Amino acid sequence: MNEQKRVVGLGFPSISTNFGDFPIDIAAEIGCEAIKEFLKLHKEFDFKLILTEQDSKVLNVFELKWKEIKDDLEDFKFQTKKGNLLQLKSDLRIECRFIVVETTWRMKPGTNQLSKQIFDALGSKLHEELKRLYPKPGIVGEAYPVKVPKDSDLHKSEGIEQIIFVVSPNMNPSRPDPVSLEKAKELLKKTYDSILNAFWELTNGQEYRSITTIKDNVQEVSAFDILMKSASKPSSKISPESSRRTPSKVGSGGWNNVLLPYCQKPEMFPKSEVYYYDNEFVIIFDKYPKAKNHLLVIPRKQIDNIGELKKQNLELVRALKEKGQWVIEKMKQENPKLFFRMGFHAVPSLRQLHMHVISQDFISPSLKNKKHWNSFTTEFFIDVEEIERILEKQGEVKFNKAYYEDLLKSPLKCHLCDAKSIKFIPDLKKHLEEHWNES
Ligand SMILES: [Zn+2]
Ligand SMILES: [Zn+2]
Incomplete structure (x- = not known):
């Protein structure tokens, strides 16, 4: 070539x-x-x-x-x-x-x-x-x-x-x-x-x-x-x-739409990709898991991102949460040591609303840089309960993009302890292994 x-x-x-x-x-x-x-x-x-x-x-x-x-x-x-x-x-x-x-x-x-x-x-x-x-x-x-x-x-x-x-x-x-x-x-x-x-x-x-x-x-x-x-x-x-x-105007066939096929035809995908689906939801394994267990719970109805949610979608958010809790229970049966958070990235990522369900070990080769880390361990990651509260109170979810994007540049910090001197990703990975072995 x-x-x-x-x-x-x-x-x-x-x-x-x-x-x-x-x-x-x-x-x-x-x-x-x-x-x-x-x-x-x-x-x-x-x-x-x-x-x-x-x-x-x-x-x-x-x-x-x-x-x-x-x-x-x-x-x-x-x-x-x-x-x-x-x-x-x-x-x-x-x-x-x-x-x-x-x-x-x-x-x-x-x-x-x-x-x-x-x-x-x-x-x-x-x-x-x-x-x-x-x-x-x-x-x-x-x-x-x-x-x-x-x-x-x-x-x-x-x-x-x-x-x-x-x-x-x-x-x-x-x-x-x-x-x-x-x-x-x-x-x-x-x-x-x-x-x-x-x-x-x-x-x-x-x-x-x-x-x-x-x-x-x-x-x-x-x-x-x-x-x-x-x-x-x-x-x-x-x-x-x-x-x-x-880039946000990339057409419907664009590559920020990788989640849409899962919503449209979940039956087309192997078990290794789609964990579960019904008429309303599909649950997939994140293609680049940032922890031992990392899944996405996605409504099949087309909703671009959290910015589109209104008060009348509260029920949907609660249903996402329920599905998430169900997955977490399943995962914990396999590995009781795991604990989880579920929530959304403040700045919408892939098109189609999706809730991350992610175990808090963060032990994964796909976790490669500071931005990966900060997107799950700073305020950039917003728990589903928080989204529920915001929708109840304000009727919509609006975030200051610049503020949240700046968070992705924050220095590396352990999400479990006050350990100092975690400067680089390899240090962090070692540190995370220690937490895992102690748990
Ligand atoms: Zn995401
Ligand atoms: Zn620590």
Whole structure:
């Protein structure tokens, strides 16, 4: 298969070190960590992230840092290249459909070398489009993607489809809005996250779907990745005027609808997937269990998510709870040591309302990262009783998305004790085993 076609590339400079006076070693650390987190979360996807700079010193610092932290990530996924971002294809035969360019809050053309080159290549077109899509001043740390005109050389010869403009933090006192190192660190992390989020959303917009491996990998996309996709946070957003399609609008056959077939034809699935069904409910094993026992109780009637629930659905919620309790009893007969929680993720994940029934050991190879962990052990996980209470009181369930998504980034914390020094997932796994053996 043609590698060039399958892999989706993002080219970007070292953010804030060229014009912003940000110290390179710290920038490399923040950049590499953000990239690692992103690539680990989306392991199934063949993304290649290409850091491109003219200065080999900068590239070296990034390379060393990356080697130190990359773990088992494949080499092609993050590369450093000496060259010009706007000529990656003609000079180095590397195609990146998305390119990152730094700008200031004014988002004016020509504020740096790259921005000047774009202006030279396209005239004022791109910046006019930028202004049209995002009429307000840019915010430091946020990303603003703009489509490159199809008839331009940048698109035709270099294969660049979108420029993701970012307002990067600045520490240089002779440039606008300088900030302290402490503040700049925080903003640099935010900038990388916004870039990667924008990239993620763009590559999953329908018009890009055919060029990624998503289609081939439907079965391998973890439910959580899909959750993260539909939940990607609004801080990197992109004004509503943007004509870009958002992932939530993926059509009824889209791959965030993996639960629907279970509701429509539960009889078609093997016992290893469908645990139980009747006319109203189907109970399936979570495809990527995050604990010894992890099932989903799903109403067969189509309801997208908890946000659609009204007071009149209280009965349905109580029925879900009852089914959940029934499953828990069954599971406990097999293994009396287990104890359970049942509830929902605050930010709707897969389409079709589903209640997680999950044992609290969290011993499972599919529990792979901080977001997995935090989605079941922080307030992000809302017990079914809580949903009942909210519906009784307020008649609907509305959550502040940004607040809950931030919870997913919380430091790792044991859900059973006050153990300190659980910094990484392997530490956590060991710790969880200890709890299990003691119980
Ligand atoms: Zn879920
Ligand atoms: Zn503990």
